[in-house]
Amino acid sequence: MxxxxxxxxxxxxxxxxxxxxxxxxxxxxxxxxxxxxxxxxxxxxxxxxxxxxxxxxxxxxxxxxxxxxxxxxxxxxxxxxxxxxxxxxxxxxxxxxxxxxxxxxxxxxxxxxxxxxxxxxxxxxxxxxxxxxxxxxxxxxxxxxxxxxxxxxxxxxxxxxxxxxxxxxxxxRVRQRNLERLAHALLTGAAADAVVAAAERAEWEPPTALTAVLMPESQVSHLLSLIDSRTLQPSEEVPGLHDGTALLLVPTAESPSARAGLLRALRGTSSVVGPTVPWLEVVRSHERALRTLGLGLDGLVDTEAHLAEVLLAADPSARADLRAKVLAPLAELRPSTADKLAETLRAWLLHQGRREAVAEELFVHPQTVRYRVGQLRELYGDRLEDPRFVLEATLALA
The missing domain is CATH 1.10.490.10 (Globins)
Incomplete structure (x- = not known):
């Protein structure tokens, strides 16, 4: 029997x-x-x-x-x-x-x-x-x-x-293997015609857009009942993915309401949600989700809300070099003095020179801010008015 x-x-x-x-x-x-x-x-x-x-x-x-x-x-x-x-x-x-x-x-x-x-x-x-x-x-x-x-x-x-x-x-089993090959083609940047052919072999109807979601493997099972059945879940080795972390490629319409719906479904999970992109470009979503995962943020993380952090963390060594370049004029000062002036320069840039706002952030008297900015002008000269320097300093000290 x-x-x-x-x-x-x-x-x-x-x-x-x-x-x-x-x-x-x-x-x-x-x-x-x-x-x-x-x-x-x-x-x-x-x-x-x-x-x-x-x-x-x-x-x-x-x-x-x-x-x-x-x-x-x-x-x-x-x-x-x-x-x-x-x-x-x-x-x-x-x-x-x-x-x-x-x-x-x-x-x-x-x-x-x-x-x-x-x-x-x-x-x-x-x-x-x-x-x-x-x-x-x-x-x-x-x-x-x-x-x-x-x-x-x-x-x-x-x-x-x-x-x-x-x-x-x-x-x-045959279809699952074909779905795995499709996911691999998407994540390795294969040519568009090759990816489309892989989708046809897997009998997978392409959506308008896909969103990469990284989450603990233990949380995947429940989520699968709440999202589009065309969701791809690569089980073979995925570049950059650590053990215990799963990747889902979720069909999502390119609209704020569709993304909001996905985020609602993910509430209560420790997920990192990449940007919603045209389905053939989902590798971009995956890569940004990976970079955001590296920031070590807790809970449900929407990469769209952390673009500045992702940008600044993209090349740590370059940012360190830029910071050293920006703070070079302070190198000969006592460390305590250099730290205070660097802190003041950052606040002065972020508050666009508004003395009262700088004083409030630093918990000092406005006259102290005036004195420190005077020191900065002596050390940096006209560079404080140079748009290029202001950009570099803002990025280096942010």
Whole structure:
């Protein structure tokens, strides 16, 4: 007997062996009458809470899924309320198994499908429990009913997981290798025609733009259910990436609202989010995310909010040389004096010569600022008015 058949037989026995719930026929009829509405609410909740399904459940596909949900719940009512509780679950399990295979073929993760199951169970139980309570079903029966609902969903989701795994173990392996090659081509700056060809081989529909996201590997699993199913996750060695850090290339529309949505999905993670760029240029996003990661910032980090820091940290040795050049006139002074004048020069540049603002930042009297600026003018002369020197000093001392 194949692994798939053994798994299905075991699952069938797990639910079929449970004691049915003795609900009145009128209660069951009421629940059956409400199944179309329950199915609609279930699909709407999945679309709202699992972004991977936003487009997949629209149009004719949405109608097919609604019918499948309705049939699955109807089958559950039969299984849970008939005295011959040994009614085979094979048709429902087969449908769930094929659903799992189909999700793997569509490139959606098992995490997204399991999230859909969890949401479906929650919505279905809420609606059916409300009907049962309104019909006067007692607490003990209601508890038993809840147990059977969630056991049934567990068996369906397990069967879907089996189908998803089996598909990935067969044809899915080929597609995964092609996706890896596509990610490698994107990250190594391969020619555009080669990258497009790699996308076609992987049956991957290119988005308008991609955003590179670096995050701890331990946080990836949950995120995959919240973002576009076309997200690429290179598992082979990625240049510049340390162990324990994962890279995701997330399809993101080139709009502030789309980026804001991605940042919301990443809340609570320790992620570094690169810029959103045309998909063929995602290596730029990856490289900037890596440079920003090197800054050692905590929590969720949006590279767009740290461009100055990234720029200044791009070449530390060049910045050190520039600082030494700018502060050369102070080299002969006592270290304490040189430090105070360097501090004053920085504040004077940043506040564009506003003495009161400089004094407030340095916690000194404005007259002290006036005295120190006089010293700086003696040491630097006309260079303090030279736009080129002002630029270099601002970068060196920032």
């Amino acid at each position: 194949s692994r798939r058949v053994v798994r299905r037989a075991t699952q069938t026995q797990a639910v079929a062996g449970r004691t049915p719930v003795a609900l009145e026929a009128s209660v069951v009829d009421l629940m059956r009458a409400q199944l179309p509405e329950v199915a609609d609410r279930t699909v709407s909740a999945i679309i709202a809470e699992v972004p991977s399904y936003a487009n997949a459940l629209s149009g004719s596909m949405g109608e097919i899924i609604r019918n499948a949900v309705q049939l699955a719940l109807g089958g559950f009512l039969t299984l849970a309320t008939r005295e011959d509780a040994g009614t085979p679950m094979a048709p429902a399990l087969e449908g769930a198994y094929q659903l799992g295979r189909g999700e793997a073929k569509s490139g959606r993760s098992m995490e997204a499908l399991l999230a859909a199951y969890r949401i479906g169970a929650r919505v279905a139980w809420r609606d059916m429990a409300r009907s049962a309570v309104d019909a006067g079903v007692g607490a003990e029966q209601l508890s038993r009913f809840a147990e059977l609902v969630f056991a049934y969903i567990d068996e369906l989701s397990a069967s879907s997981a089996a189908g998803h795994t089996d598909e990935l173990e067969s044809s899915g």
